Amino acid sequence: MKHQVNKLVFKRLGIDTQHEHFAYMREDCQVCISEGFEALTRIRVTNGKKSIVASLNVVRSQILKTGEISLSESAIQALGIEEGASVTVSHLHPIDSLGYVRSKIFGNELTSGQFQMIIKDIVDGNYSNIHLSAFITACAGSRMQIDEIISLTEAMIDTGHKMHWPGQCIVDKHCIGGLPGNRTTPIIVSIVSAFGLTMPKTSSRAITSPAGTADTMEVITPVTLTMEQIKRVVEKEGGCIAWGGTAMLSPADDILIKVEKALDIDSEGQLIASVLSKKVSAGSGHVIIDMPVGETAKLRSIEAANLLKVQMEKVAHAIGLKLKVVITDGAQPVGRGIGPALEARDVLAVLRNAPDAPVDLRERALLLAGELLELSGKVDAGEGNDLARKILDSGKAYDKFLAICQAQGGFSEPKVAKYRHQIKAESDGVVVKVDNRRLSKVAKLAGAPDDKASGVDFLTPIGTKVEQGQILYVVYAESKGELEYALEYLSSQKGIIEIA
Amino acid sequence: MKHQVNKLVFKRLGIDTQHEHFAYMREDCQVCISEGFEALTRIRVTNGKKSIVASLNVVRSQILKTGEISLSESAIQALGIEEGASVTVSHLHPIDSLGYVRSKIFGNELTSGQFQMIIKDIVDGNYSNIHLSAFITACAGSRMQIDEIISLTEAMIDTGHKMHWPGQCIVDKHCIGGLPGNRTTPIIVSIVSAFGLTMPKTSSRAITSPAGTADTMEVITPVTLTMEQIKRVVEKEGGCIAWGGTAMLSPADDILIKVEKALDIDSEGQLIASVLSKKVSAGSGHVIIDMPVGETAKLRSIEAANLLKVQMEKVAHAIGLKLKVVITDGAQPVGRGIGPALEARDVLAVLRNAPDAPVDLRERALLLAGELLELSGKVDAGEGNDLARKILDSGKAYDKFLAICQAQGGFSEPKVAKYRHQIKAESDGVVVKVDNRRLSKVAKLAGAPDDKASGVDFLTPIGTKVEQGQILYVVYAESKGELEYALEYLSSQKGIIEIA
Structure with missing residues (x-):
């Protein structure tokens, strides 16, 4: 409880603890002695005008000398500190917004101002993983009222970096809970920017899936662009398909998502705030949400999807975003390829109007592009789908796609993987069910997304009549080695593709 | 997603991260490359037959050479590993019991078997702080059914070290939510063991308060005893008043309590499981719970206390523990001293029947000792209080106390602090309210509990008529310096003692 102030010399140990700031101090330093180390101590570390909160780890060895302190890499960055500089360590005064987290834990509804303070503290790095986890848990399981979700979304927008684009009508599209192969984004961007809308699409890389849109596009064209580069592409072509990783659209969400993944939970409130805050920060005014529903998709029932849809629309309305949710079939992968290069191949086949292009991917892209054209207000209701089809069939979408790729740095054809193994039907029948999750797992075990050409080519959608020995x-x-690894997993799995 | 197994050489860096195991690995090692570091990665580390789960920190410096790994101190201890030994690092398969935590987050009731698995994984170190925090949060705010609290308590008992004592009737006493100065324990132990009951009392040190019973007793006699020493004292004298820190009575609770303190929350379910599991593991069959209620005590209303009382009694009954809850007045400190030596002085005054002994401390100790005598079944209902009084008044309790101190290693008188400052009444009137929390804070700022003789001597209980200038x-x-520190705080505080 003593509030001594300590001056210590900073020594870098190079330990990366991710977003949570850590300080490393010798067990014989004043703070360790006076604070006691039993209570997961947190301290304030100050370097000139910059100050952070850090969790304390005690060093019981000679890697630090008396009078030295070390900091985790994130803390070094936040403090902007150089080796040998002097920092001040002091007692941490209680963080007010944690009182609101506690209030939420005990079932109370939080105000907009309280969410603002919580999110600001999260962005400032004032929460440890323990606090972040408690906040997420307290908000999960339908414990957030719609007003709270709106407040959380607004707080995330307010703390994010805001993008600005040329053009009046900025459109975007998002898919909730990825479905393997559901790579409609490059096709939609090509169609709507060929029409004249502005669609500055920044996508994510895979975290737990076999491919994100950024991974898939990277097979064809550079996607790691600076904000300046992205702006130039969009100014020139009206659209882009880049990686959005460094945009800092919602820094609070970037932190919360890591903890949610560690907990392996998705709460609808956080999900809505996450998606919509990023869309607004990215400068979009009109957004189509693709919401696939299926037994092995993220949303498992139409009821659950409708519940989420209603909430999402309410929040969008409150924050001034024009939004339409399209509930789609999530019973099986879309297209054939699962994995960056295989998905890129399907995307190109659709854009090129190739005779063997997967019809489901083409139709899903046209559905969403049509909805987006109509949502923009530039196309009358009922005419979007036909117009999108006309743009695709005419080759204008493909031309636009190539132009975007050129603007992003060039175009190349996807490579094909060297090793492959066919999985065949064990009996005659009809495909009745497909396990998206296990099919994704096979693709990941085979090397996707790091090995771009690895993955799965899925040939027999639900309803296909198959004969024993036919390739599924x-x-x-x-x-x-990785092919064998995937096959080893498969040897213990039954019924990924169910035939009846 | 690749499941490579890596052999690495262990190098100690001496970093103490408390209960959460951490592994430190170079950014160029296989695991860091293949697992990706974005997702708060956890890995399995194996040393011979021992295996632990650790959270990964990536090292971006030369403190580790290629092929080396370091581990936090807790992980080193759990693996029993020596510098230079070779460990195996592998992919972590999902921890099943985290599925039950998720189920609880989404509002489902857990079974006894599910709690057993969760608590076992916590004791085994398989949960990160993120998981622990989610479990605590999901169980807080009245989200646990009584059957769940029973299951949690039993799971904690099953994973704890069990103590055994000579004698048939082992009694204990516990206070929920400390009240400053409420140091009845040494007096109660002396009375009931003088009577012939066995009371092997192990107490805690202060974590957030100005003194724990162990801190107070340490002023008078050694309290850091081994289990063997404690057993010898109890065999000889029928009682002890030792520090219980190393007893491992409920290792899951020891971990959970740290995270609860970091969150600054107390949930009734965890509280009941914590207290009762430790009592059963400590070998007690009969327990009195002191439950002080007051505006600035932990329990702020009689209704809240009664709710907790009913739940606690139900759980005690289910696990075969004879328990009685005594709701007491928590409006103000008990006795005069707040801080180890000042409280020890009060305890000795009561035991010695000194004319100036604080009456409230004496009467509270007699009330609880009387209840405990009756609960044991050896004393008839209605006779406990008088019997306790007789034992105290006769000097037998003091004799027993001295004998226990001698058995624990000797007796010494509490020291008196050199610096002091009187806080005086600013007006005439009657004391109507006392702020326990701020009075405790003053005692802590003055140096308690580390500086044993520091603290506060509180002279004017509620109802005292005071004149302007009278010492409060x-x-x-x-x-x-510390006196000044406490006074600096006081200069900004009004109405710690309210006079009307």
């Missing part, structure tokens, strides 16, 4: 899907891998 | 309380400190 093909596993692709860039190395023999 | 005295601040004691061992150093001038």
